[in-house]
Each structure stands twice: as structure tokens, then as C-alpha cells.
Amino acid sequence: MTDARRVRRVAAHEAARCIEELADVLIDCVAGGASVSFMWPLPRERAVAFWRAVADGVERGERALLIAEDSAGRIDGTVQLVLAQPDNQPHRADVAKMLVHRRARRRGVAQQLMAAADAVAREEGKTVLVLDTVTGGDAERLYARAGWQRVGDVPDYALMPDGSLCGTTFYYKHL
Template sequence: MDDNTNIRAVRPDEVAAYIDPLADVLIDCVEGGASVSFMLAISRETAVQFWADVARSVMRDERTVLVAEDAKGRVLGTVQLIIAQPENQPHRADVAKMLVRRDARRRGIAARLMQAVDESARSAGKSVLVLDTVTGGDAERLYHRAGWERVGSVPNYALMPDGTSCGTTFFHKQLR
């Protein structure tokens, strides 16, 4: 556990300043093999555009971006809570893009981000959370330890950054 890491939601009025550091985290994770919607070689332009789109979504109050920062303010990780859902699912949110820099892993940061996303969801009035992850990856253990329930897997659902096929496992969590 890294007690010097601060986990917090990025405010809409400051989210634009986080685009570049979040792009750094995304690039690091994709280059490390994370299947998070992007392929190698991910360009800086692609990563910045993704986070610029996310920033606009934050400003529209459609999602929350949580960050883990070290004592110097360096972004070590992030996760998103997508709160804008269809009219018949006002109680649900999606958890997306759980990313921790490779040099910051195995310090409890992802677990703390998952705790913070639960708190953020409760604050937003959400009681059902869903997410998906690469089948057989380290994240499956993280989500299980954080109280998530496995729904099932779909073989060949996505591609790894190098183009190889991978399955995707779906999880849900009922907040009480």
C-alpha cells in the first residue's frame, strides 16, 4: 500500500489540465500490453484526443475521472465512472479504463481506485456497476478481491495491442 498516493476525482474545471498526464498513463499501459481499446503503436495524438473527448464528457457531467497522484502530483493511475446511462437505467454506471502506470503497480493503487469508484458511484446515486476486462489478466483478481461478481466471458471479444485475439470477462457489483 502506498500511503503517499492521493486518490481523488478530477473536477470539471480542471480536467483539461489532466489531458497530457492521463495520455502518458494510457500510452504506458498500452505499450505494456493492456487491452484498453487501443492498438500499438499508439500515437500521442490518439491518446490526447481520447482524453480530450473524456474531458468534454466530464464537463457535461456524464462521467467522473478519478486519479491517483503521488506526493509531487504525478498521475500514477486512473479509472472512470460513466454515470450517463439510458433513461431506464438511472441506477447503473459503467467502470472504464482502469489504468495504473507500470512503474506504480503492486502498491495497492488499483485497489484504492476501485474503492474510490465505489464511493463516487454511491454519491452519484448508482447501485449497480458493470465493467469488462481481459480474460485471465491480473485485473480479474483485482475485481474479485474488490467484491465484484463474474458474469461470464466472451472468447475472441477484442484484440490485444499487438493484434492477437483475447477474451473478455464481464463483472458486476451491487452497491448496498
């Protein structure tokens, strides 16, 4: 089931206006147990500070920020492309913080976000994408369906929001 939704790249001049809604999405995902670099409880100030730094990166052209909006214009999901890479990797981008609010899950939002990320990466001249995700998590199926290649796992790589250890699986995709 796919709802009426618009996925788009956020322009540099509007990224700061999305911070509060993006903070809501991040807090919801961490509350739901997503291992996305934050621990629970996640103070709102910490979430807002994170998105402020992302907006600054968008402004500098270092990141592309994509959002999924429902028919009312509410942000239900987001993903980023880290475009700024070392001099010897100008053809590569990292996919980061693929987040979908729990109210919008199982509706194709993540799939739409990943397809849009591929399109933006191509527009930016990127030919190799990389990402990592929790080993054994739901996202692994999404990435496999979207043509990502599994590289391998690192056990005990990170912590879940509750403090328990989790493995991380790395993926790449050629565009």
C-alpha cells in the same frame, strides 16, 4: 506495499489540465500490453484526443474521472465512471479505463482507485456497477477481492495491442 498517494475525483473545470499526464498513463499501459481499446503503437495525438473527449464528458456531467497522484502530484493511475446511461438504467454506471502506470503497479493504486470509484458511484446514486476486463488478466484478482461478481466470458471479444485476439470477462457489483 502502499505508497503515499492521493486518489480524488477530478472537477469539471480541471479535467482538461490532466490530459497530457493521462495520455502518458494510457500510452504506458498500451505499451505494456494492456487491452484497453487501443492498438500499439499508440500515437500521442490519438491518446490526447481520447482524453480530450473524456474531459468533455466530465464537463457535461456524463463521466466521473478519478486520478491517483503520487506524493509529487504526478498522475500514476486513473479510472472513470460512465454516469450517463439510458433512461431505464439511471441506477447503473460503467467502470471504464482502469489504468495504472507501470512505475506504480503492485502498490495498491488499483485497489484505491476502485474503492474511490465505489464511493463516487454511491454519491451519484448508482447502485449497480458493471465492467469488463481481459479474461485471465491480473485485474480479475483485483475485482474478485473488491467484491465484484463474474458474469461470464466472451472468447475472442477484442484485440490485444499486438493484434492477437483475447477474451473478455464481464463483472457486476451491487453497492
